[in-house]
Amino acid sequence: MKFFQKEMILPRYRRGFHLITDQIRDEFSDIKNIDIGILHILVKHTSAGITINENADPTVRQDFESHFNKSVPENAPYYRHNYEGPDDMPAHIKTSIVGNEISIPITKGKLNLGTWQGIYFCEFRNYGINRHIVLTAYGE
Amino acid sequence: MKFFQKEMILPRYRRGFHLITDQIRDEFSDIKNIDIGILHILVKHTSAGITINENADPTVRQDFESHFNKSVPENAPYYRHNYEGPDDMPAHIKTSIVGNEISIPITKGKLNLGTWQGIYFCEFRNYGINRHIVLTAYGE
Amino acid sequence: MKFFQKEMILPRYRRGFHLITDQIRDEFSDIKNIDIGILHILVKHTSAGITINENADPTVRQDFESHFNKSVPENAPYYRHNYEGPDDMPAHIKTSIVGNEISIPITKGKLNLGTWQGIYFCEFRNYGINRHIVLTAYGE
Numbered sequence: 001m002k003f004f005q006k007e008m009i010l011p012r013y014r015r016g017f018h019l020i021t022d023q024i025r026d027e028f029s030d031i032k033n034i035d036i037g038i039l040h041i042l043v044k045h046t047s048a049g050i051t052i053n054e055n056a057d058p059t060v061r062q063d064f065e066s067h068f069n070k071s072v073p074e075n076a077p078y079y080r081h082n083y084e085g086p087d088d089m090p091a092h093i094k095t096s097i098v099g100n101e102i103s104i105p106i107t108k109g110k111l112n113l114g115t116w117q118g119i120y121f122c123e124f125r126n127y128g129i130n131r132h133i134v135l136t137a138y139g140e
Numbered sequence: 141m142k143f144f145q146k147e148m149i150l151p152r153y154r155r156g157f158h159l160i161t162d163q164i165r166d167e168f169s170d171i172k173n174i175d176i177g178i179l180h181i182l183v184k185h186t187s188a189g190i191t192i193n194e195n196a197d198p199t200v201r202q203d204f205e206s207h208f209n210k211s212v213p214e215n216a217p218y219y220r221h222n223y224e225g226p227d228d229m230p231a232h233i234k235t236s237i238v239g240n241e242i243s244i245p246i247t248k249g250k251l252n253l254g255t256w257q258g259i260y261f262c263e264f265r266n267y268g269i270n271r272h273i274v275l276t277a278y279g280e
Numbered sequence: 281m282k283f284f285q286k287e288m289i290l291p292r293y294r295r296g297f298h299l300i301t302d303q304i305r306d307e308f309s310d311i312k313n314i315d316i317g318i319l320h321i322l323v324k325h326t327s328a329g330i331t332i333n334e335n336a337d338p339t340v341r342q343d344f345e346s347h348f349n350k351s352v353p354e355n356a357p358y359y360r361h362n363y364e365g366p367d368d369m370p371a372h373i374k375t376s377i378v379g380n381e382i383s384i385p386i387t388k389g390k391l392n393l394g395t396w397q398g399i400y401f402c403e404f405r406n407y408g409i410n411r412h413i414v415l416t417a418y419g420e
Contacts, residue, residue: 001141001281003316003420005387036143038180038276040318040383044394046334051236054186059220060232066218067233071211071351078346080339092340093347096331096378096400098236103243103383105182105274107145112274114184120236134385134392136318138419139278140143141281176283178320178416191376194326199360200372206358207373211351238376243383245322245414247285252414254324260376279418280283 002037004030004137009130013123015087017053017061021118025111028135032109037139039111042101044132047091047124049098055118064120068094091124098122106139142177143278144170150271153263155227157193157201161258165251168275172249177279179251182241184272187231187264189238195258204260208234231264238262246279282317284310284417289410293403295367297333297341301398305391308415312389317419319391322381324412327371327404329378335398344400348374371404378402386419 008027010020024041025031031039043050054060072093074086081089102119105112121131148167150160164181165171171179183190194200212233214226221229242259245252261271286308290300304321305311311319323330334340352373354366361369382399385392401411 001143001420003281005316005385036145036276038278040385042383042385042392044392044397046332046394046396052186052240053236054232057221060229063219063221063229064233064236067212067216070216070218072347076347076350078350079343081337081343089340089343092334093344096333096344099239099379100332101383103180103182103241105145105180105276107274112182112184114186114272116186117184132394134387136316136385138318140141141283176285176416178418192326192380193376194372197361200369203359203361203369204373204376207352207356210356210358239379243320243322243381245285245320245416247414252322252324254326254412256326257324280281 001140002034006135008133008135010121010133012130013121013128015123015126017064017120017122019055019118020121024119031106031137034106034137034139035108037106037137039104039106040136042134044134047095048131049095049100049122050102051098051120052102052117053120054116056116087126094124141280142174145276148273148275150261150273152270153261153268155263155266157204157260157262159195159258160261164259171246171277174246174277174279175248177246177277179244179246180276182274184274187235188271189235189240189262190242191238191260191262192242192257193260194256196256227266234264281420282314286415288413288415290401292410293401293408295403295406297344297400297402299335299398300401304399311386311417314386314417314419315388317386317417319384319386320416322414324414327375328411329375329380329402330382331378331400332382332397333400334396336396367406374404
């Protein structure tokens with residue numbers, strides 16, 4: 001039984017949905033040492049999320065951005081928390097809808113994702129900062 | 141400490157929300173060998189999800205279908221990814237809202253769910269294919 | 281390798297989003313015995329959720345309540361499951377949008393959350409009952 005953990009700092013991303021599967025794989029090589037196990041990822045922020053979705057066509061990620069902007073609007077008249085800018089409160093809500101932590105099975109040293117699955121980092125603020133994530137891999 | 145993993149192929153489901161708790165229990169008998177632990181389930185697709193919800197009244201699952209069809213509409217004018225049919229882009233978005241992976245505690249060889257909780261497999265495409273899921277159970 | 285598990289009963293909360301980070305830490309002291317690991321939390325109900333979000337300003341939690349009430353309305357004409365009251369079916373849907381289980385990394389005996397992150401218990405019914413949660417902590 002092995003447990004590995006690493007904190008990783010992502011580059012600054014512009015607002016939107018971004019594929020980070022390869023970065024995770026490359027920067028957390030301990031995944032290779034696990035035959036059967038799990039990789040857990042937490043985004044340590046309240047206005048950025050993480051999810052698993054389509055890894056090929058960039059228009060999917062653009063449509064994600066369009067959908068969530070419409071369904072979680074800026075400047076809704078009922079928002080009270082608005083002193084950090086119009087993109088702030090929607091960013092908090094989007095984070096809890098999409099989620100900010102995921103677990104992925106590891107099989108024979110590799111992430112066991114479907115052919116079309118990739119890991120999306122979701123930057124919900126207009127001007128993203130350097131985001132910290134915690135990677136925890138465990139298994140045998 | 142034990143780690144078990146199995147890939148399972150679900151039967152084709154029609155579009156909608158479907159209870160699969162019993163299938164998971166029956167097909168992954170290694171759960172019985174764990175006294176304290178976790179079962180993790182990943183759906184290896186980008187247009188189908190998994191969630192835990194009400195296990196008794198079929199109208200709850202029907203209302204889920206109605207709600208998500210309204211809140212993530214087909215043919216939204218801002219969709220760019222539309223060449224795979226009007227149900228495709230909404231299916232991707234619904235997948236990330238509902239989620240495509242869950243973890244459930246195992247206690248004394250059984251899934252420790254609430255009385256009214258069941259596992260929903262969520263088929264978001266009109267014509268679902270055979271969906272693959274990865275089951276990973278671990279504990280002591 | 282260690283596995284700890286505990287079932288905890290929350291006090292009755294009124295409808296809304298409530299910070300429970302301190303309660304979890306205080307009532308599940310086994311977290312302190314783990315150097316690298318994971319805490320998993322399941323809410324054993326189908327009309328209450330759990331998520332990680334902003335831990336400082338109460339207006340964020342109020343805006344969450346406002347947003348989800350608008351995006352998952354009561355008395356939608358297409359609901360069939362309505363005999364348990366107008367707040368019941370929306371509560372089920374909100375539960376699957378926000379989620380009812382999360383995993384959080386443990387580092388050196390502490391929950392490794394971001395500075396502004398807290399654990400929200402989300403009571404979606406008008407008159408919440410005592411809710412049961414299962415806490416599972418594991419690691420080395």
